[in-house]
Amino acid sequence: GEVCTMINKKYNEFLPSMQSAEDLVSQVDGLSGNIDLLKAGIEREVQRDLNVAVAEFTELKQQLERDTLVLSILKKLQEFDAAIKEYNTALLEKKYVAAAQQLEKARSSLKMLESRKGFELKILKALGTELTVQTQNMLYHLGEEWQRLAVWKLPPSKESSSLESVMRSELHLRTVPSKEEDVAGPPVASVLQAFAVLGELHTKLKIFGQLLLKYILKPLISYPSLQPFTEEQSDEFILRFKSKEPSLDHASPMEVFDKLKLIFEVLYKYLLNVPLEEPAEDKKECRVTLAELLGDLIWEELSDCLIQNCLVNSIPTNSSKLEQYIEVIKSTEEFEKALKNMRFLKGDATDLLKYARNVNSHFANKKCQDVIVAARNLMTSEIHNTVQITPDSCVALPRLPDPGAGDHLKVQKPSKLLHNDMVNLENETKLSQYTFSLPTCRISSSVEKLMELAYQTLLEATASTDQCCIQLFYSVRNIFQLFYDVVPTYHKENLQKLPQLAAIHHNNCMYIAHHLLTLGHQFRYRLTNILCDGAATFVDLVPGFRRLGMECFLAQMRVQKGEILERLASARNFSSMDDEENYRAANKAVRQVLHQLKRLGKVWQDVLPVNVYCKAMGTLLNTALTEIVTRIAALEDISAEDADRLYSLCRTMVEEGPRVFTPLPEDDKNKKYQEEVPLYVQKWMTFKELMIILQANLQEIVDQWADGKGPLAAEFSAAEVKSLIRALFQNTERRAAALAKIK
Numbered sequence: 203g204e205v206c207t208m209i210n211k212k213y214n215e216f217l218p219s220m221q222s223a224e225d226l227v228s229q230v231d232g233l234s235g236n237i238d239l240l241k242a243g244i245e246r247e248v249q250r251d252l253n254v255a256v257a258e259f260t261e262l263k264q265q266l267e268r269d270t271l272v273l274s275i276l277k278k279l280q281e282f283d284a285a286i287k288e289y290n291t292a293l294l295e296k297k298y299v300a301a302a303q304q305l306e307k308a309r310s311s312l313k314m315l316e317s318r319k320g321f322e323l324k325i326l327k328a329l330g331t332e333l334t335v336q337t338q339n340m341l342y343h344l345g346e347e348w349q350r351l352a353v354w355k356l357p358p359s360k361e362s363s364s365l366e367s368v369m370r371s372e373l374h375l376r377t378v379p380s381k382e383e384d385v386a387g388p389p390v391a392s393v394l395q396a397f398a399v400l401g402e403l404h405t406k407l408k409i410f411g412q413l414l415l416k417y418i419l420k421p422l423i424s425y426p427s428l429q430p431f432t433e434e435q436s437d438e439f440i441l442r443f444k445s446k447e448p449s450l451d452h453a454s455p456m457e458v459f460d461k462l463k464l465i466f467e468v469l470y471k472y473l474l475n476v477p478l479e480e481p482a483e484d485k486k487e488c489r490v491t492l493a494e495l496l497g498d499l500i501w502e503e504l505s506d507c508l509i510q511n512c513l514v515n516s517i518p519t520n521s522s523k524l525e526q527y528i529e530v531i532k533s534t535e536e537f538e539k540a541l542k543n544m545r546f547l548k549g550d551a552t553d554l555l556k557y558a559r560n561v562n563s564h565f566a567n568k569k570c571q572d573v574i575v576a577a578r579n580l581m582t583s584e585i586h587n588t589v590q591i592t593p594d595s596c597v598a599l600p601r602l603p604d605p606g607a608g609d610h611l612k613v614q615k616p617s618k619l620l621h622n623d624m625v626n627l628e629n630e631t632k633l634s635q636y637t638f639s640l641p642t643c644r645i646s647s648s649v650e651k652l653m654e655l656a657y658q659t660l661l662e663a664t665a666s667t668d669q670c671c672i673q674l675f676y677s678v679r680n681i682f683q684l685f686y687d688v689v690p691t692y693h694k695e696n697l698q699k700l701p702q703l704a705a706i707h708h709n710n711c712m713y714i715a716h717h718l719l720t721l722g723h724q725f726r727y728r729l730t731n732i733l734c735d736g737a738a739t740f741v742d743l744v745p746g747f748r749r750l751g752m753e754c755f756l757a758q759m760r761v762q763k764g765e766i767l768e769r770l771a772s773a774r775n776f777s778s779m780d781d782e783e784n785y786r787a788a789n790k791a792v793r794q795v796l797h798q799l800k801r802l803g804k805v806w807q808d809v810l811p812v813n814v815y816c817k818a819m820g821t822l823l824n825t826a827l828t829e830i831v832t833r834i835a836a837l838e839d840i841s842a843e844d845a846d847r848l849y850s851l852c853r854t855m856v857e858e859g860p861r862v863f864t865p866l867p868e869d870d871k872n873k874k875y876q877e878e879v880p881l882y883v884q885k886w887m888t889f890k891e892l893m894i895i896l897q898a899n900l901q902e903i904v905d906q907w908a909d910g911k912g913p914l915a916a917e918f919s920a921a922e923v924k925s926l927i928r929a930l931f932q933n934t935e936r937r938a939a940a941l942a943k944i945k
Contacts, residue, residue: 275315282311282329286336298344298396305340306399308333341402347393348406351376352473354413365425365445371417372442375472377434390473394492403495411500414469419504422461423511426453430464439472441465452515455530455558458508459537469493470544497546505554513557517564519572527561534558566670570677573659577681580648580655581688585696585703588644588809591713640716641811649710653717656681660725678721682714682743686750697754702805704758709810711751715744759818762802763825769794770826776833779847792851795826799862808867815865816875820882823859827889830855834892835922840929849896852889859883888917895926900940903927907944920944 289304312329353374357367375390397403418441422428427447433440474493513534518524534555541547557564656678663674689707696703722739773791774784799822806815834840834848860876880886891914895903906914907923914923923944931937 271318275318278311278315279325279329282308282315285311286332289336289340293340293343296392298340298347298392299399301340302396302399305333305337308336337400340396341400344393344396344400344402348397351390351393352410354417356413356417365421365427368417368421368425368428369443369445371421372440373414373418375439375441375468377437377439377472403492404499407492407496408499411496414496415500415503415507418465419462419500420507422465423453423458423507426457428461430461432464432468439468441468453512455508455512455516456533458512459533462504463537463540466541466544466546469496470546474544491545493545494548497541497548501547501552505552508554509557513554514564514568517561517568519569524561524565531555531558531561562667562670566666566673569659569662569670570673570680573655573674573677574680574684576655577652577684578688580652581685582692583646583648585646585648585693585706585710587647588706589647589650590642590644590808591640591650592642593640640713641813643709643811643814644706644809645709645713646706649713652681652685653714656717656721660721664725679740679743682718682740682747685714686743686746690750690754698757698761701758701762701802702809704754705806705809708751708755708814711747711754715747715751718744718747755818759821762798762822765798766795766822766826767829769798770829770833773833775837776830776848776851777837778844779851780841780843785847788847788851792830792854796855796858796862799823799826799859803862803864807864810865812865812875816863816878816882819863820879820884823862823879824883824885827855827859827883827885831885831888831892834896835918835926837929840896840926845896845930849893852893852896856889856893887913891917895923895930900927900931900936904940904943909943910945 285304285308289301289308292301292304312333315326355372357370394403397406422430427445429444429446431442431444470493474491474496516530518527538547538552538555659674659678663671666674690697697707718740769791773788776788779785779788799819803819806818810818830852860879863875863879864872865875866872894906906912908915924941927937927941
């Protein structure tokens, strides 16, 4: 019973709590349902309202942006309009800088307008046109003003740029602003600043710079007699020229710099000391001035002109004047400094100054160029103007310095000739001056001068700076290289055609070769210190010059030999001399050959050294005799009359041949050489033996042969003698006996 009671009790307590839990569940279910309804409601209603609101907001935002844009465009249009109005006012008042600035403002407003995409306003085109018209209008006004401010009076352009026409150039600069203007600084300033604002200054200055160069600056450099002359009147400043007699062909750089400085100072004072933009307070220093702009435009051309027409001419031509050149360098520095102070120049050492400071190298270049030009003129001058040289006539050689003297020697002028004293070569071996002497002959006077030029230049080299010394030494070597290349080609035709010139050229080459042997030696103490070991020599050029002379002369000899053989070819082989016509032809040929030799003997007389002369004439006479011997020895039949006539032809050659030897102008001195002809003519004795055979009987021929030991055997072979015997004598027993003895 108790257990039941407990269970009931527990159960009764449990029921209500279960009841309340069930209520709770159903409540939650209800609430959840409500939330779902509400969510659905929200999704239906509120979301839609929100979307509408956002759309409205975006539209409003776009509207606002559009309005702002329109507003800014209207504002820019208004700015443009205001700028143009203010520009007009400023222009009327001749406030050019303000006017130009307003135009630039209008321009930047228009740029802004044009950059707006989607607003291609029709009005923009009209505004653009308006701006262009106004800019042109302003430039026109400024141009007019500029022309009144800086007035050029120039000679008519058709005239040449002679001194007379240059004298008529004037530049007028206005100095006082006209009454209604009230502008600080020179009246020019506002015009030029306005040009600058409009971006047109460069063009205007360029034209001005060109006129300045052409009519003022360059003439002052080119004409030493021009003097700038300035005149200040109440309202303008005038720059013109006077002329005075110049002292020299070329003005000194100092004078030129002074004149140019005057011009720049005037321009600076009246025209160019103008700052270009209105300076911001904090950067006063960085204003560009007009002077700088003009300097940029003309400096390069001006400095080129100064170098070419002024400094180049002032480079000294001999080393003694180099010291004085310091002045030129100083005045170049001062000139540049003055231009820098006036702001025409910026930066450091310009080309002009570099050129002046580099004087040593220019000196050497100029010197070398002068030397080569002089040498070339000598080489292309006539060969046939000659001078005689004798063993005593040395080039005016400078005294050889004492080897101990080393570098500090002051070289003397080459006035002391090396004459009867000894040439002191190594200070040990004493040589007579004739060791290196040339035989008496004639050379071109131009070659003598060329040699003097070489010595002078080497002398100059020994007194110069190292760099210059090296350059001059090589110029002298170049002189000779040049001779080697130029002369044979330049005078080619004459050297082939004219035997006398060939002889002179031969002598010229031998003379040069002769001097080249010792040329470096005299200067070696100075030169070898600078040039690498023993390079100070010309000996390597000697064989080339000897060959050059020989080849030219031998070529002439070949021409002469050819002519001799050609003449003898018309002698009809010296056969059948009993025929009158044949004899005449042979006689004529022999006479022509003698005539040719005689003419050569004259043109080479006193030109070739005697020994060369005798060898050359001997060789040519030998050619003629050899040819005659060969022709006669080849004849198969010689009648008694033929023999007599051949003998008389040969006698002509033997009697008159030596007379063509006239190496010297004084006839009595030539006898000696004419007697020595057999020494120079190899076949002389052969020819004499042939003449003996032509006159001899069989027994005399056998005696001359003397078992191969006689004089005849010395000149002819057994076969040749037998052939001559067969031609001269009938076939008899006596002939057979004689032939048997020739073996």
